[in-house]
Amino acid sequence: MIRLHHVPASRSFRVLWMLEELGLEAEIVTYAIGDGSLRAPEVLALTPAGRVPALEIDGQALFESGAIVEYLAETRAEAGLGRPVGHPDRGRYLQCLHFAETQASLIENLNLSHIFLRPPARPSIPVLKITTARLKATLGALERLLEWRDHLLGDFSAADVMLGFNLWAAPRYVRMAPFPALAAYRDRLAARPAFVAARAKDGEQDFYDREFYEILDV
Ligand SMILES: N[C@@H](CCC(=O)N[C@@H](CS)C(=O)NCC(=O)O)C(=O)O
Known part of the structure; x- marks a missing residue:
């Protein structure tokens, strides 16, 4: 039995997608951010910071999307999604796996400032500007990489x-x-059958209510 603890459109989507790439069936338990469900004792027993994803698999419960994705790639190595020790791309593979969280933590900070902060608390405009510029820099780094290859490591x-x-x-x-x-890379990923299947199971996100969030310097 595999059970994924999931919030639609959150980092647990990475695990949902990875499970589909590997052809693994999982039960999905869905939560919402902000309704307290992620702070229930039985959830904290699986993921102590009350965050998703958590994955129950192989007789254990794991949290941290990067660790779970790496674990799945290693333990289901026949799918060829990992780059094992000794592989020429091993270093760049690990770098990309971890860079994902550098970038995601910038997005998370912007989510907090733009969406989750409630009056009378007000976001700091300089912090918003710096964080947005940093996010843009990470996108620029990926753009340069993907100008000449279809995926981060080629395949x-x-x-x-x-x-x-x-x-x-x-x-x-x-x-x-x-x-x-x-944009072309995103289209390539979105066309993968496993991505399409994961999206069908993901559920609707309920935190973004705009396509784009401007920094309102008021
Ligand atoms: N580094 C962790 C971050 C997990 C994380 O922050 N998940 C968010 C959703 S993207 C969450 O569960 N937030 C709930 C909350 O902050 O209460 C990972 O990659 O799994």
């Missing part, structure tokens, strides 16, 4: 699941026109 890998997922959230905060290679 599709688990690193694309980790980083590719971010491309559905980053455009809420950064205009994507300067990043045509990223």
